[in-house]
Amino acid sequence: MTFWQLVGHLFNFLLPALAMALFMPFAGRWIKGPARSSLRRRMGVQALCGLAVLVGGLWLHGQDGKMSTYIALVLVAATAEWLMQRGWVTK
Numbered sequence: 001m002t003f004w005q006l007v008g009h010l011f012n013f014l015l016p017a018l019a020m021a022l023f024m025p026f027a028g029r030w031i032k033g034p035a036r037s038s039l040r041r042r043m044g045v046q047a048l049c050g051l052a053v054l055v056g057g058l059w060l061h062g063q064d065g066k067m068s069t070y071i072a073l074v075l076v077a078a079t080a081e082w083l084m085q086r087g088w089v090t091k
Contacts, residue, residue, distance in 0.1 A: 010051060024078070028042070
């Protein structure tokens with residue numbers, strides 16, 4: 001495997017988590033309104049949570065790309081955004 005193939009594999013492994021990190025803060029703002037934390041901080045938290053889920057799925061299944069890992073990624077991203085938006089507090 002060449003260096004560029006390795007970079008391509010790593011990028012494709014991380015891409016779902018990074019896409020969710022980019023999308024979820026805007027979705028949370030659209031649904032609930034502006035949050036107390038900054039957009040950059042929320043994207044960073046989303047990226048770290050997503051990467052943890054993908055690495056956990058790789059460790060658990062022994063390969064990446066399983067649907068259960070992607071379902072867990074969506075659930076963790078939504079839960080993290082709900083927690084950062086303080087979804088349990090009603091106005």
